[in-house]
Amino acid sequence: MVTKRTTLDETRRALESGATTVEGVTSGFLETIEKGKRLNAFLSVFQRKAIERARDVDRKLAAGKAGRLAGMVIAVKDVICMKGERTTCGSKILENFVSLYDATAVARLQAEDAVIIGKTNMDEFAMGSSTENSAYGPVLNPVDESRVPGGSSGGSCVSVAAGMAHAALGTDTGGSIRQPASFCGIVGLKPTYGRVSRYGLVALASSFDQIGPFAGTVADAAAVLQVIAGHDELDSTSARVPVPDYNAALTKEIRGMHIGLPQEALGTGLDPEVRQAVEQTLDRLRGAGAVVEEITLPHSEYTISTYYILMTAEASSNLARFDGARYGERAPGVRDLAEMYTNSRTAGFGAETKRRIMLGTYVLSAGYYDAYYRKAQKVRRLIQDDFFRAFTKVDCILLPTSPTTAFRFGEKADDPLQMYLSDVYTVSANLAGVPAISVPCGVDGKGLPIGVQFVGKQFDEPTILKVADALGSL
Ligand code: GLN
Numbered sequence: 176m177v178t179k180r181t182t183l184d185e186t187r188r189a190l191e192s193g194a195t196t197v198e199g200v201t202s203g204f205l206e207t208i209e210k211g212k213r214l215n216a217f218l219s220v221f222q223r224k225a226i227e228r229a230r231d232v233d234r235k236l237a238a239g240k241a242g243r244l245a246g247m248v249i250a251v252k253d254v255i256c257m258k259g260e261r262t263t264c265g266s267k268i269l270e271n272f273v274s275l276y277d278a279t280a281v282a283r284l285q286a287e288d289a290v291i292i293g294k295t296n297m298d299e300f301a302m303g304s305s306t307e308n309s310a311y312g313p314v315l316n317p318v319d320e321s322r323v324p325g326g327s328s329g330g331s332c333v334s335v336a337a338g339m340a341h342a343a344l345g346t347d348t349g350g351s352i353r354q355p356a357s358f359c360g361i362v363g364l365k366p367t368y369g370r371v372s373r374y375g376l377v378a379l380a381s382s383f384d385q386i387g388p389f390a391g392t393v394a395d396a397a398a399v400l401q402v403i404a405g406h407d408e409l410d411s412t413s414a415r416v417p418v419p420d421y422n423a424a425l426t427k428e429i430r431g432m433h434i435g436l437p438q439e440a441l442g443t444g445l446d447p448e449v450r451q452a453v454e455q456t457l458d459r460l461r462g463a464g465a466v467v468e469e470i471t472l473p474h475s476e477y478t479i480s481t482y483y484i485l486m487t488a489e490a491s492s493n494l495a496r497f498d499g500a501r502y503g504e505r506a507p508g509v510r511d512l513a514e515m516y517t518n519s520r521t522a523g524f525g526a527e528t529k530r531r532i533m534l535g536t537y538v539l540s541a542g543y544y545d546a547y548y549r550k551a552q553k554v555r556r557l558i559q560d561d562f563f564r565a566f567t568k569v570d571c572i573l574l575p576t577s578p579t580t581a582f583r584f585g586e587k588a589d590d591p592l593q594m595y596l597s598d599v600y601t602v603s604a605n606l607a608g609v610p611a612i613s614v615p616c617g618v619d620g621k622g623l624p625i626g627v628q629f630v631g632k633q634f635d636e637p638t639i640l641k642v643a644d645a646l647g648s649l
Pocket of ligand 1: 327
């Protein structure tokens with residue numbers, strides 16, 4: 176199911192000419208959501224509320240008092256809180272959990288008059304690369320419905336790819352915005368760690384998680400980032416770094432820009448068609464006057480193991496709160512405290528979540544902490560240093576987003592290691608805390624989208640937005 180996508184700019188023009196209203200735009204998206212129900216992108220749709228909000232925005236537009244995102248319709252991953260709405264995190268354990276407050280990112284979007292249309296399906300607690308781990312069934316890739324959309328933000332990605340919203344919020348702990356964006360042929364941006372407040376985001380791995388946008392175009396992703404970025408006193412890890420004008424960076428002028436190509440990037444495990452698309456992308460960038468330089472990220476081979484040690488450690492600790500008492504459904508008929516914990520968590524969590532809680536508990540346990548957790552922390556620093564060293568020579572780094580195009584349902588579901596390996600190009604940006612954007616760069620022989628990512632210096636989203644935007648018109 177591929178539907179025509181609309182950009183914010185197109186909508187703005189239609190609103191200005193009087194050809195449509197925000198209510199009209201919103202009901203159009205609601206119809207597409209209804210038609211595309213089988214894709215299973217949404218866990219809740221705000222039929223009535225979205226229309227009410229849209230009417231509100233129409234009134235504000237008429238009065239000349241509308242915010243910067245007036246006319247934009249946005250879907251939100253169901254791991255981000257919205258007051259009065261369910262936040263399931265794709266898990267049975269939170270099936271009936273209703274948020275008590277808005278996440279800062281959501282509050283900021285609404286303050287600028289975006290209409291939030293619904294909450295999207297996802298891998299349970301954002302663990303996964305295919306959205307096959309949702310307790311509410313998998314999400315289908317609209318380009319080929321026999322294939323996964325990528326994960327864990329599969330629902331948010333598909334809502335944009337299938338024309339059900341202008342943009343969507345996802346979260347990226349190890350690639351969950353960029354990898355689905357590449358599988359579905361859209362734009363996905365993971366901001367610098369600390370760029371966007373995590374207040375109201377249910378934590379997976381707190382030192383990795385970032386909220387970021389999916390959109391059909393780089394300009395729309397930039398428009399969303401503009402609003403959600405910036406310090407928030409409710410999140411002490413959000414940075415006090417000024418927010419630049421992202422739209423101003425979209426000049427399409429990349430002459431003289433230095434783009435690093437890691438010598439480790441095009442190695443074994445990379446699908447030959449993806450490799451070819453990446454090489455063609457490099458040629459296009461050179462043609463526009465960019466300078467491609469070979470660089471090295473010498474610790475690349477350790478990224479997957481380092482990521483999966485540290486993220487499972489953090490996840491096992493963060494998920495302790497889902498115990499049937501503090502948060503989560505309580506199993507019925509329990510006789511004592513231990514049984515309440517055991518039965519509630521056994522019934523509430525899916526297989527991948529349990530696997531990661533066990534792995535994380537193991538690497539944090541007294542006898543293994545030094546050998547695994549502490550060692551991985553040290554390697555994380557080395558991986559970060561690789562990037563910092565590279566950025567003394569180049570303005571940004573180019574990497575494939577994923578080693579393959581979208582795979583079939585079930586292809587990797589029984590083999591967690593194969594699934595983890597599909598994150599090989601994305602996790603390094605999270606380990607280093609740097610921003611990265613995935614943009615479409617071609618299709619394979621089956622017509623499946625291929626994505627390429629640009630990784631930037633900390634807080635230098637303008638450079639990667641600029642090159643990603645320029646690539647779209649080369
Ligand atoms: N696929 C990665 C994982 O399963 C990334 C998840 C994410 O970014 N939320 O851990």
